[in-house]
Amino acid sequence: MPKWNKQTLDEYCYVYHVPIISFIGSKSGDRYQRIQVKGSSLHLWQHQTVDRLLVEKSSLNKVAKAGVERRGVSSNQWVLFENDDSTKFEPLLSVLSDEKSKLFAAIWDKGQEDGVQRVLFGHNITDWTVKLIFYDTLNWALGNSSSFSLERFVEIDIDDIFVGAQGTRIVEEDVRALLRCQNEFRKYVQNFTFMLGFSGSYFRNGDSDEDRGDEYLVEMASNFLWFPHMWRHNHAHEHNFTYLEAIMSQNKLFAESMKLPVKHGYAIAPQHDGVFPVHEEMYKAWKKVWNVSVTATEEYPHFKPPSERRGFIYKNVSVLPRQTCGLYTHTQFFDDYPDGFDKVISSLRGGDLFFTIVTNPVSIFMTHQQNYAHDRLAIYTFENLFRFVRCWTNLRLRWQDPLASAKEYFRLFSGEKFPIWTDPCTDSRHRTIVPPTFNCSARVLPNLLIVGPQKTGTTALSSFLTLHPDVSQNSPDPRSFEELQFFGGSNYENGIEWYSRHFRHSIVVFEKSATYFDNPNAPKQAAALVPNTKVLIVLYDPAKRAYSWFQHLIAHNDSGALSAGSLDVILDANEGFAEEGTSLKNVEAWKKIARRCLSGGRYTQHLERWLQFFPLSQIVFLDGEKFLEKPAEVLHELVEKLDLPAFDFANYIKFSKSKGFHCRVVQNKLKCLGKGKGRSYAPMSEATRMRLGKHFSLHNSALHKFLRRSGEPVPKWLKID
Numbered sequence: 001m002p003k004w005n006k007q008t009l010d011e012y013c014y015v016y017h018v019p020i021i022s023f024i025g026s027k028s029g030d031r032y033q034r035i036q037v038k039g040s041s042l043h044l045w046q047h048q049t050v051d052r053l054l055v056e057k058s059s060l061n062k063v064a065k066a067g068v069e070r071r072g073v074s075s076n077q078w079v080l081f082e083n084d085d086s087t088k089f090e091p092l093l094s095v096l097s098d099e100k101s102k103l104f105a106a107i108w109d110k111g112q113e114d115g116v117q118r119v120l121f122g123h124n125i126t127d128w129t130v131k132l133i134f135y136d137t138l139n140w141a142l143g144n145s146s147s148f149s150l151e152r153f154v155e156i157d158i159d160d161i162f163v164g165a166q167g168t169r170i171v172e173e174d175v176r177a178l179l180r181c182q183n184e185f186r187k188y189v190q191n192f193t194f195m196l197g198f199s200g201s202y203f204r205n206g207d208s209d210e211d212r213g214d215e216y217l218v219e220m221a222s223n224f225l226w227f228p229h230m231w232r233h234n235h236a237h238e239h240n241f242t243y244l245e246a247i248m249s250q251n252k253l254f255a256e257s258m259k260l261p262v263k264h265g266y267a268i269a270p271q272h273d274g275v276f277p278v279h280e281e282m283y284k285a286w287k288k289v290w291n292v293s294v295t296a297t298e299e300y301p302h303f304k305p306p307s308e309r310r311g312f313i314y315k316n317v318s319v320l321p322r323q324t325c326g327l328y329t330h331t332q333f334f335d336d337y338p339d340g341f342d343k344v345i346s347s348l349r350g351g352d353l354f355f356t357i358v359t360n361p362v363s364i365f366m367t368h369q370q371n372y373a374h375d376r377l378a379i380y381t382f383e384n385l386f387r388f389v390r391c392w393t394n395l396r397l398r399w400q401d402p403l404a405s406a407k408e409y410f411r412l413f414s415g416e417k418f419p420i421w422t423d424p425c426t427d428s429r430h431r432t433i434v435p436p437t438f439n440c441s442a443r444v445l446p447n448l449l450i451v452g453p454q455k456t457g458t459t460a461l462s463s464f465l466t467l468h469p470d471v472s473q474n475s476p477d478p479r480s481f482e483e484l485q486f487f488g489g490s491n492y493e494n495g496i497e498w499y500s501r502h503f504r505h506s507i508v509v510f511e512k513s514a515t516y517f518d519n520p521n522a523p524k525q526a527a528a529l530v531p532n533t534k535v536l537i538v539l540y541d542p543a544k545r546a547y548s549w550f551q552h553l554i555a556h557n558d559s560g561a562l563s564a565g566s567l568d569v570i571l572d573a574n575e576g577f578a579e580e581g582t583s584l585k586n587v588e589a590w591k592k593i594a595r596r597c598l599s600g601g602r603y604t605q606h607l608e609r610w611l612q613f614f615p616l617s618q619i620v621f622l623d624g625e626k627f628l629e630k631p632a633e634v635l636h637e638l639v640e641k642l643d644l645p646a647f648d649f650a651n652y653i654k655f656s657k658s659k660g661f662h663c664r665v666v667q668n669k670l671k672c673l674g675k676g677k678g679r680s681y682a683p684m685s686e687a688t689r690m691r692l693g694k695h696f697s698l699h700n701s702a703l704h705k706f707l708r709r710s711g712e713p714v715p716k717w718l719k720i721d
């Protein structure tokens with residue numbers, strides 16, 4: 001890192017108490033093996049080979065268990081640290097060797113030399129022990145260490161307990177093994193209980209030994225917990241509520257007659273069909289027949305990568321992420337492990353499966369009855385996994401009922417409650433399980449979002465833009481001032497079928513909801529559904545738009561605005577200078593109005609959020625003031641940016657003297673926007689203007705800087721002399 005950058009980084013970390021995590025590699029051409037770390041008394045050794053590692057006792061190592069020795073590391077290219085001063089440095093991972101001096105693969109510099117704390121690693125996280133220590137370090141750096149729980153909830157579902165071709169199914173001896181293994185697992189996982197999923201229609205569907213296996217399982221039913229699939233492993237998305245209710249009821253009758261303990265309102269849909277993408281009819285049938293309140297899926301937001309699967313709540317059903325453990329219905333023999341036996345071994349010994357448990361507070365695994373027949377690979381896999389976790393970590397594994405897990409999950413990740421819709425048509429797995437009413441080849445989603453802010457001319461812009469023959473706009477929603485207000489709004493709950501119904505094919509398909517710009521959830525939700533869309537932001541003098549907002553409220557007889565009488569009274573209240581004797585109710589109402597008037601005009605504040613989810617190349621800025629004066633010219637530029645053929649807007653947009661704004665020309669007549677757009681009201685006083693200018697000055701100069709830096713044209717109204 002260049003010297004100047006390093007200095008700035010160190011200074012930042014010193015001032016804001018931010019620790020640094022560094023991974024240090026060996027320099028290939030360097031002749032020196034032992035080097036002093038610049039500005040520190042610490043030395044490091046390059047190009048080292050490591051055979052044995054030992055996790056050290058340290059307040060930073062929480063999950064990683066201290067004192068266990070790992071042998072057979074056998075890899076080279078490590079950088080090791082030499083520590084002469086235990087008051088300044090605390091080892092996290094040491095190297096065991098026959099040499100006298102002790103070297104360390106990870107060390108914590110407590111910041112006594114320059115006030116900056118650092119954790120230095122001499123190897124990257126391809127080594128699982130380093131990864132484990134890195135996980136602890138990250139939690140420490142994020143300040144999670146004290147609140148960090150060592151409890152991990154583990155659930156193993158056996159799906160389709162009666163589903164399977166003859167010759168692949170469990171027999172009586174396998175059921176006995178399952179019971180033994182459940183007891184064995186309880187040594188590692190407190191309260192462990194297998195959860196068995198059933199489709200009753202397949203009961204006793206094997207040869208005579210397998211049928212006996214089914215019977216014995218049902219005799220032993222009370223030892224396990226049971227949850228429903230469909231009667232015949234049916235795919236939910238293909239059916240409506242009435243049919244789903246019927247087949248679920250049939251499965252319920254089966255459970256009742258077999259006395260299966262079905263508790264906890266838990267269910268799993270065969271092949272996750274209907275859970276995500278959501279099939280509302282299935283959720284309704286689940287509630288009605290089984291009163292389901294928890295399920296799990298591998299499909300949200302997408303099947304891959306598994307580490308990014310998350311949860312959500314839909315129709316009062318908590319959907320938890322479900323993990324795969326590398327065992328599928330065809331995995332019955334050691335030789336059958338997908339990608340070979342070694343892959344599974346490495347996955348559970350410090351690989352993906354191990355880290356699934358480490359990193360997820362709740363892990364729900366999916367297995368199938370075949371994995372407990374023949375070589376009983378599931379038993380082998382989980383027993384070894386649990387042993388490994390016990391050996392190398394301080395984690396406490398526990399089973400708890402899915403309802404408690406759901407509660408815990410959404411307590412920890414409360415921001416995940418609302419599902420984020422993705423486009424099922426761009427996910428090959430989701431495409432096959434969308435309800436038949438959702439036709440991917442016909443569905444249309446926007447490729448341009450006009451996001452606002454409000455009161456910047458977005459209605460006029462939309463109206464004029466649709467003059468272009470290759471542009472179409474969403475059909476209006478009368479319930480929300482014509483706008484769909486889908487992202488970040490209550491219409492989001494209506495789902496994508498509802499949303500996409502409002503669009504029709506065209507080269508540019510746009511949606512305009514001016515509420516999106518300053519809505520905290522809109523960018524994330526928009527990026528999940530239409531990641532390639534362009535996002536158009538109108539840049540308009542925020543002082544004028546604040547005044548326009550206030551006039552909007554007056555025109556709508558808003559009691560708060562009317563009682564204030566002027567925007568200045570609102571601004572006074574917002575700054576804590578409400579006139580003596582003003583009721584608290586009025587002060588609160590005026591502050592609320594102030595927020596609405598001012599918030600959207602703080603451009604960079606909201607822009608930052610959009611840029612977290614969309615690259616700058618997809619953001620289109622439009623000068624709102626120039627648009628007001630010369631709409632045809634601005635539209636000409638916009639059309640070019642959108643790669644559309646040129647269009648003679650000037651022919652179709654003319655200025656109306658009576659309206660005082662530009663209007664569309666329809667059959668030789670001017671057709672202006674309604675009276676709610678382009679209102680006539682007293683002009684803003686110079687004093688209010690100045691006041692608002694002052695309020696926005698920092699935000700405006702940040703916007704100015706941002707536009708300059710990004711090579712975007714700076715609107716005239718923003719130019720700073």
Ligand SMILES: Nc1ncnc2c1ncn2[C@@H]1O[C@H](COP(=O)(O)OS(=O)(=O)O)[C@@H](OP(=O)(O)O)[C@H]1O
Pocket residue numbers: 453454455456457458459460514548549551627628661662663673676677678679
């Ligand atoms: N051609 C034309 N016709 C009418 N109005 C025009 C036009 N061009 C820009 N404007 C300005 O648009 C302001 C309303 O902005 P929005 O359409 O974004 O408002 S909203 O947020 O959708 O309610 C509106 O604000 P007010 O003047 O306060 O009514 C206008 O200043």
